Amino acid sequence: MAFLNLFDQRKLWELAEKIPLEPLSERKSIYDALGLVCAEDVLAPEDIPPKARSEVDGYAVRSRDVKGASVERPSLLTRVGSIVVDEVPQFELNPGECAYIPTGAILPKGADAVVMIEYVEESGNYVEVFKPAAPLENVVSPGEDMKQGDIVLKRGQRITPQVVGLLSYLGKLEVQVYRPLKVFVAATGNEIVEPTQVPNLGQYRDANSLTVWSMLKERGFYAHRGSIIRDELENIHEVINKATQNYDVIVLTGGSSAGIRDLVVRAVEEAGGTVLAHGFTIKPGKPTVIGIVKEKLFVGLPGHPMSCFVSASLIVMPLLRRLQGENVKPMPLLKARLRTAVFSRIGVEEWIPVRLSYEEELWAEPVFSKSGMVSSMVRNEGFLRIPPECEGMEPGEVVEVLLL
Numbered sequence: 001m002a003f004l005n006l007f008d009q010r011k012l013w014e015l016a017e018k019i020p021l022e023p024l025s026e027r028k029s030i031y032d033a034l035g036l037v038c039a040e041d042v043l044a045p046e047d048i049p050p051k052a053r054s055e056v057d058g059y060a061v062r063s064r065d066v067k068g069a070s071v072e073r074p075s076l077l078t079r080v081g082s083i084v085v086d087e088v089p090q091f092e093l094n095p096g097e098c099a100y101i102p103t104g105a106i107l108p109k110g111a112d113a114v115v116m117i118e119y120v121e122e123s124g125n126y127v128e129v130f131k132p133a134a135p136l137e138n139v140v141s142p143g144e145d146m147k148q149g150d151i152v153l154k155r156g157q158r159i160t161p162q163v164v165g166l167l168s169y170l171g172k173l174e175v176q177v178y179r180p181l182k183v184f185v186a187a188t189g190n191e192i193v194e195p196t197q198v199p200n201l202g203q204y205r206d207a208n209s210l211t212v213w214s215m216l217k218e219r220g221f222y223a224h225r226g227s228i229i230r231d232e233l234e235n236i237h238e239v240i241n242k243a244t245q246n247y248d249v250i251v252l253t254g255g256s257s258a259g260i261r262d263l264v265v266r267a268v269e270e271a272g273g274t275v276l277a278h279g280f281t282i283k284p285g286k287p288t289v290i291g292i293v294k295e296k297l298f299v300g301l302p303g304h305p306m307s308c309f310v311s312a313s314l315i316v317m318p319l320l321r322r323l324q325g326e327n328v329k330p331m332p333l334l335k336a337r338l339r340t341a342v343f344s345r346i347g348v349e350e351w352i353p354v355r356l357s358y359e360e361e362l363w364a365e366p367v368f369s370k371s372g373m374v375s376s377m378v379r380n381e382g383f384l385r386i387p388p389e390c391e392g393m394e395p396g397e398v399v400e401v402l403l404l
């Protein structure tokens with residue numbers, strides 16, 4: 001009987017270990033690498049900054065000279081120069097001396113702090129300083145940002161816009177990245193028709209394969225959507241077999257449950273594959289299938305649109321990102337106070353769509369939803385987590401919410 005032994009979704013990485021996919025890597029321009037996963041440790045080629053640099057517009061000083069300075073008892077210094085932002089100062093500060101310095105410029109020798117321009121008054125060659133400056137105040141020391149040889153980007157880190165900026169700053173214009181896994185996605189179901197078609201009564205347009213295809217593309221995977229597959233064992237296993245020739249991952253939606261038309265598990269076995277898990281401890285998303293066919297990953301997602309989306313978010317995307325070489329961190333959960341009571345079944349981690357509002361603190365209001373409803377995918381702003389050991393939660397309780 002199906003679903004007597006549910007796989008604990010929190011042990012997903014144990015499944016990942018059993019999947020024989022090794023991502024290949026290639027060198028790419030950093031400007032074509034956004035969203036991909038870094039396949040090397042990138043080291044800082046030199047100390048950054050190479051010389052002490054001012055963080056503000058002000059006066060470079062010797063901190064000792066301005067110790068105890070105040071409006072009543074300013075320190076009087078001699079201005080011996082004015083530094084230009086892209087030049088190395090050619091003079092040194094002796095005791096009692098200061099120099100104008102703009103934000104970003106290199107400090108002259110002898111200076112160890114900068115006083116912001118707001119706290120000084122200049123008259124002729126003299127400068128009155130009304131505020132003390134601690135050693136290194138308003139200064140970035142040599143190598144304080146990055147030391148030569150520091151790992152600034154780790155293998156497994158995703159190339160974000162910030163990473164593109166950092167690598168540009170370092171002049172590292174190419175980076176080794178993992179090649180995106182190639183994923184084949186298709187919907188199964190005799191009642192499912194193409195989005196371009198007008199459905200008859202009892203037919204519905206395909207939402208699922210396009211939700212998953214979009215999620216994959218958003219995360220930088222190479223995703224191809226195949227045409228809708230009829231609920232016939234022969235058809236399904238033929239599509240799986242063919243897809244294993246060109247793709248690393250095959251994702252089918254629908255037919256994953258226990259009904260007579262739910263043929264996905266049988267099709268995996270017919271294609272010579274092994275089912276590693278059928279049924280997970282999450283709701284929606286329970287009937288998810290994970291298997292291996294011809295050394296490729298097979299995923300069967302539930303047909304109910306909400307279940308398909310939740311399973312794709314909590315199982316498929318983390319799993320594929322991990323197999324893609326990414327160092328995947330647990331998804332961050334927000335704390336919110338629950339508006340109305342929710343109930344659940346022990347042993348299952350339930351995800352309830354919620355709307356969020358802010359009244360002194362964050363509040364989560366459950367949104368009415370059923371797994372088979374399509375609008376629930378969009379009507380919510382997050383998912384409230386009911387832990388497996390919990391039967392429900394009371395109004396006012398602090399709960400965890402995932403933003404998807």
Ligand SMILES: Nc1nc2c(c(=O)[nH]1)N[C@H]1C(S)=C(S)[C@@H](COP(=O)(O)OP(=O)(O)OC[C@H]3O[C@@H](n4cnc5c(N)ncnc54)[C@H](O)[C@@H]3O)O[C@H]1N2
Binds near residue numbers: 188256371
């Ligand atoms: N006797 C049992 N019945 C069901 C169980 C169970 O444990 N025992 N589990 C339920 C759960 S939970 C889910 S989730 C669904 C999943 O079923 P399937 O994966 O077999 O999905 P289908 O039967 O193919 O479709 C379900 C539903 O979703 C609509 N659908 C399917 N594909 C699409 C698509 N691409 N786009 C939009 N909508 C789609 C389909 O028309 C059906 O209404 O099973 C429960 N049953």
Ligand code: MOO
Binds near residue numbers: 283286372
């Ligand atoms: O687990 Mo199903 O995925 O609730 O609707």
